[in-house]
Amino acid sequence: MSGTLAEKVWDAHVVRRAEGEPDLLYIDLHLVHEVTSPQAFDGLRLAGRPVRRPDLTLATEDHNVPTTPGPITDLVSRTQVETLRRNCEEFGVRLFPMGDAEQGIVHVVGPQRGLTQPGMTIVCGDSHTSTHGAFGALAFGIGTSEVEHVLATQTLPLKPFRTMAINVEGQLQPGVTAKDIVLAVIAKIGTGGGQGYVLEFRGSAIRALSMESRMTVCNMSIEAGARAGMIAPDQTTFDYLQGRDHAPTGADWDAAVAAWSQLRSDDDAVFDAEVHLDADSLTPFVTWGTNPGQGLPLGAAVPDPETMGDDNEKAAARHALEYMGLVAGTPLREIKVDTVFVGSCTNGRIEDLRAAAEVVKGRQVADGVRMLVVPGSARVRLQAEQEGLDQVFTAAGAEWRLPGCSMCLGMNPDQLAPGERSASTSNRNFEGRQGKGGRTHLVSPLVAAATAVRGTLSSPADLDGAVGAAAPAGALAGASSEEKN
């Protein structure tokens, strides 16, 4: 029987299937961080249960860690990190703590170590686990009760999902990136449009993307409400994986590639829904509101809530404009920002830092704007420093930080003050997400960097004498993927 990629991966992991019950699915990799795990480990302790497969579990410290040198000064943040260390020690789970050469955001660490492989099931107590779908894995976020369930049993009872094909055909124009693709998709289908679905991103524009860019696309599937996002593995995927720490070697590699090569939706597979997006006509996208679906091309103006669809949408837009301090009709390019954040599991990989660096190179961050550059992992930071990107950023007046989740959600000291406005390469523009009263515009790394230079929402094409500014991310600096070791 023919099937979609998602169905094939699901079917290969069914441990038990019974009428009227959810399927019991085996989990190949469980990623853990300090925020959503303490109560799960506590549950195990209370029930006297061990971690079934510590060898399929990996923990990292990311959400609370400061991005400036020194210990965690916030007492509760420190307690959470120390609790994770104690739990990992007690239950035998491998941990990459702050300061470790392998530490970083959980969704950056898994792929760069080669732990994320095609056809796997991957979970983590974090909604952006969808990132790993870029490799053709079925990867999704879970709650703390489910974290406990996976720790105890290495399985999850799951109800079937529906499948949605997102076809992106054509070729991206210079200056348009994976981030713009996914923001446009979310604006098109809405923050609830993917609910109950696993999205499969397909089409020539997706196949042309690097692994880092594919991760950006899948990362934000959750912002469309989807359970997961996936991309069929291909030579780009295999090339990225080969030689990484946890990738198979020798005969195992050949066996794995043979299996991975089967992982694609059959030509006659039927999706429950299909969406089409034209890559040629895409332009840089930014959000104007307080959910990731409230986005428009940079060339547009702040929309008028009264022209929106239904009453709920009108009310939401009115509320969003009030919170964001914006007036309908204002060109988006005239919106001034105080802060630019480059980083997060969405855009904190080497390719993203290269793209931003290329734009600010030889330029200065505008007066009154602070620009934070936070690498997604210690390895990304090291590689960027080897390429001299840190020098480019600091020469331009940006701050070069230590790796972590940072201002994406402001659990550490990196926050917006009330009323402050950011252009951010992260994934959520929710009210207060980056700090109480903070206002967030989601953008690509190229737009973030150009915005830092001009002080208002901008694309590289808006900059004077833009050398390389109009080149797409990934074509910059003759970019190869993240270093493997």
Add this chain to the structure above:
Amino acid sequence: MDAFTTHTGIGVPLRRSNVDTDQIIPAVYLKRVTRTGFEDGLFAAWRRDETFILNHPAYSAGSVLVAGPDFGTGSSREHAVWALMNYGFRVVLSSRFADIFRGNSGKQGLLTAQLAQDDIELIWKYLENEPGAPVTVDLVSRTVTAGDIVAPFEVDDYTRWRLLEGLDDISLTLRHEQDVTDFEARRPSWKPSTAVG
């Protein structure tokens, strides 16, 4: 987990769509390592506004939240469910829930009952005209009663059964541990391990 059959409590009309889990509980409240005490973080930003519905004395002891569509979107934090339950909520009514939030709720015994948006609108109007009025949610018959309004709701059969019986997932799965062991024996040997490399 406590069994859930029927619940009657004060209904709280929350006329907002797209209530994401950052609104239900902001990230700064996620630093605790317990499952209790999250009620102070529930809707923390909105509760600073004295006109917010939960600051109205008639609604402040509410236990049935009647919300707009797309409730619980965003972050997977189960703290959102703990915050609602720690505060005293037992049921959320909405015309559409985010998947992860609905899953988390079912595991903790918070009922997410899906109603037609037209029925939500009727219940909103009723509760706004009758502040502090009770709402009854009957999981056996899958109906919500508020004044003269009787509306059916959807909840999947499996979650309903688990809630009615008060069963926890891990014990249910461990009944099938042999199936898990058998599956593990069939996994390809080249699948990665975190322990080495």
